[in-house]
Amino acid sequence: MIEIPKQAEGLIFDLDGTVANTMQNHFLSWRKAVMPYGVDFTAKLFKSLTGKPREATILKLNELFDTTMNPEEVGNVKAAHFKTLVDTTKEIAIVADVVRKYHNILPMSIGTGSTRNGAKKTLEVIEMSHFFDIVITANDIENPKPHPETFLKCAELMGVHPMNCVVFEDGILGIQAAKEAGMMVVDVNDYYKMEFTI
Template identity: 30%
Template sequence: MQKAFLFDLNGTMIDDMEFHIRAWHSILNGLGAHLSYEETKLQCYGKNHELLERTFPGRFTLAEKDTMSIEKEKQYQEAFRPQLKLIDGLAVFMEEAKQLNIPMAIGSAAIMFNIDFVLDGLNIRHYINAIVSADDVNISKPHPETFLKCAEQLGVAPENCIVFEDSPKGVEAAAAAGMKAVVITTMHEEHEFAAYNNILCFIEDYRSLTVENLTKEQSFM
């Protein structure tokens, strides 16, 4: 029975969410939002356009949102580039999965500008068999469309996919897609996921995981 691994990107493959939150905190408050850091953190899910619309309903045109989205990502990339690296253990984990012919996908609310920044900056594109970005879905997480499209592109049944996520909204999307999840606690604590029963385990990084143990049949029960 074919298994597949579906990775969120930010906070899951690279530990960069703090840089996204800082960038949005600066931009949103510069536009008059008056949000605290913690309030900004709660808004950091889904597409950039959706975040802007939640914060400033009806205020900006699509073109204005496009411009602000790119400017935010440029600000984020400039700040994070010196620290760009995979979360500990992930390189070994992905190589093990590749050797075992387990397909891998990225399912992220990031735009391709950011996904390319990571894949090419870390030279890991050869591990990834499918990509579903913000531009590829109508509704982002917690809607399941992102992960269902990943499964479809890989040709693997949703129930045989394991999602790697760092956020409650992402785990909710996995549950809605009928998928189990591994939670990386880079930005959220275990108690914040108490509402979800599709979680296989919590990890701080990938050094404690092996592909063999994770893909055992009992892991999907």
């Protein structure tokens, strides 16, 4: 079981790769969307982009590979493929157990780079919607991770000072965002190994 710091007064969870094991599906969907443009979308590249919203990911890939992918078109291909896989999503038990343990004990929220619809669907599939009244998504913020806005908004809505929040994250950008917000961080990679297969 993951131990949380004694001074924790609120818990914030990233969704993809933290509470829900969606990362393999996101990886395959991104590969399918960008392959026609000659982009070699490796697991290592994917990990470095984890937490970025769709459009920002495509703009970054354009920069890295000197491509001119249309963020909306390519994003739609990615999203459509991901939808075909979403019902296979499972919870990440070691983190989901923390959610169940602290439900109704500490305020909890989700802070994700996913879209509102994507996050809603994922939470439904893993049957965890009822644990979270506060879900901050890419639709609710101006500045995505590594900017701390997502997590600061969660803290504000929970009524907990950022210093007393614990963020559960798997992504490099999300961990940076949590630290930038002055929050305590649990890197779930220390407890759970994400494997990617093609």
